[in-house]
Amino acid sequence: MSFLIPAGFALAALAGPLIVLYMLRSRRPRVEVPSTMLWERAEIPVSSAVPWQRLRWTPLLLLQLAVLAAFVLTLARPFYRERTLLGPHTAFVFDTSGSMAMAGRLETAKAQALALTNDLSEANQVSIVEAGPIPRVLLAFGRDPVLVEEAITSLEAGGGVADLSGAVRLARGLATPDRPTNVLLLTDGGNQPLPEEPVAGAEMLRFDDFADNVAVAAWSLEASTEGTTRAFLNLVNYGAETRTVSAEVAVNGLPAGSLEVEVPAGGSARATTPVDAGPGDLVTVRLLDHRDALPLDDEATLIVGTASERLVSMTGEGSPFLEALVDAVPGFTNQGEGTPAILISDGGRLPAFDRPTWLIAPEATPSGVSASQFAGNLAVTYQRPGEPILDSVDLSGLVVGEAQVVEAPRWLTLVRAGEVPLIMLGEINGHRVAYFTFDLTKSNLPVQVGFPILGARLLSWLAGGAAADASSEPAGTPIALATPAGTTAQVTMPAGDVRSLLEGSAQFADTSQPGVYRVAYVDAEGAVTPGPIAVRRFVSDESAGGSREIATTGAATETEEATVRIREWAPWVIAAALLLMALEWWVGHQRPFWRRTKSAPGPVTP
């Protein structure tokens, strides 16, 4: 144990006067008693007249010496050294992706950070960086514990994917030559690979709590063969038990139908329901009476837009059958300029999965799918019953010369040959993906009667619906604004709060929360003009709640002094002093137990 103020021990000299006080004879107090006769007969020797007496070590004296010792210790300020994660400047990078909402991971991370920053000193500065879809600095070089706490408590998990790399770069950008920066990553590891590993100058605090979760993995509108509109719901159960889930469908907030879906453990299930919705309507599905570890993915909304022709681009080997198919399907084209809405990747390398993708026998498998070998001469043995995409499509004559033998537990298999999946549906980076495990040219699928219908339905499903341009973007996608001159934009957030933007803002980026964002333009006189309505959805990859370790190289500070904190014993010593004082007071007001007699005489008849 070391002491900050060793000179405080000088106070121990007070023990001398205290002991002297006990040796001084006090003036005798007068006590009236019934009679002094017995005391006289006892012939008790009276102390002599000298002012001193022999020191008697009474419990009271010992307690008072103990109290004095406690106060001496308090003044001397004993302390010990403790390693801390806080350096001269510490950047807390909080992962606010959707998976951090799983089982209170973010709340735990916030609590740990608050505990760390509770004892900020003048030597410490703290920055808070939010690693959401778009990283941002919430607090830079903060020293005020109140501001630090406000910044930390304001963090909320969103529904998007965390850009951890960008957040780390942002945190490193806060470093100055005279003040090295420790980066503390408070994350579950995220789903996006970091560009460099290990992350230099950082430490990771991993949060990987997990509990059962049933998630809305996909929610879309599609045209039925009867010309009506149907809503498609795809649920994924990440739990260990089969769950039966009720869902409510609402159009513009009014109930429009309900669904009940049984979702197998570790698998997915789809359901459809007719929906009467037109352009501009908001169609919402909400899981009812259902509580799980991640409530953010229990609801999804899409907005019905005006139908328009969509551009489909192709990469890889390509196929005339595919080009003909795209040309034949109304609402889709493979010619024109602009951003393609759908990508068809026929063989070759894996695409970036930055949009809905039709993936055909790629060279490598995407995340969540593993391929072990190839199988040849396969005939279809299974077509998913009740599947709208396969409605009136007969693939019993389909023969495949060679196909990848893949395992994809969280993908929905539509067609398979034996145990070999041939056509699967899934989602990567929040975008829909249709996966053909075989090359079209090594099968007879293009010559099957049902191929155009199957292709049209797949394109429609990838586009998110054919009846209308129903759309929703992954959480974190900015909203483009076309603010009229002389007006400012206001955005009503999913939670109902309103954000006013600066004049001339071209986009609104704080869209990490899933839900509906309503834009309005307000002119100088207060007139309000409704703007676009945008929907941001929970990225389904985050629903899995996966976690991983991120390799780091440790804190940037190298000197021990930078990561060692001095902790004082003062609270404990003061508590001990107060306790001793209370004990001393109690003993001082009691009849001295060391002078009590043990028996009380009863009546005596000599």
Add this chain to the structure above:
Amino acid sequence: MLLSGELRSRLERLSLVTRRRVIAQWAGRHSSRHKGESLDFADYRQYVPGDDFRRIDHNLWARLGVLLVRQFEAEEELPLRVVLDASRSMGFYRKLEVARVLAGMVAYLGLAGGDRVQVYALAGAGAPLLQMGPAGRHLSRWPQLEAWLEGISAGGGGELAPTLRKLAGEGVARGALVLVSDLLSPDFGPALDGLGVGAGGVVLHVLAAEELDPGLAGDLRLADSESNDELEVSTSEEAMRRYRKALENFATEAAGRSRRAGLDYVLVPATDDAPMQVLGALARAEALA
């Protein structure tokens, strides 16, 4: 109310027993020095004219040729004097409160037994050294005795011996005496020696728990409540041991002097169960029947 209903009903089933014959003027339940009309044979004497000839012992006359008359024990009342010490020292702690109850209890026993009971108070606030209270021979007098006892308060002081001698001069020797006192007077010995009584009695020595086991600590000046004399005392384990020894000697001496004066002795702590303890002690001393 000095005595509870339960205690009174218990006392009505008991009676005092004296060891010596008493000299009294009225017939009662206690044997007297006078020969009288009871079934207990006492002695013979020469026949004189006028004697009841039915008491002539014819057997002796036949054998000895002398006329002798049989004499029997006379049944007489017990003059019972109850003396309550109300000096200033009795006013400490609960001593006077308990002493009043004990005095009332003995007086009630006497009245219930048909004895002639006279109560006295030694000292007392604003009173002569010896106050004579009401007397009675029947329980109908109990309310007066009770009211008088309840009106006694502690005060005054002085020497015990002269006051008790004065009481002896009033004929205590002819009856039984009950003294309820803390005996905390330097002349308690001579005072007890002067109490030669004919029919016995008892000294109820009332001391408070605070006197039996003083809780004093430190260096003190003790002031005597009656004489105002001061005494410096330094308490210690040794001092308390000496005090307890002095207390033991005090009780032993008081008991010895009481016995020599023909009185039983009971040391009574001033507590709520003092009446029951005294009754038990008197029963063990065969002073109750």
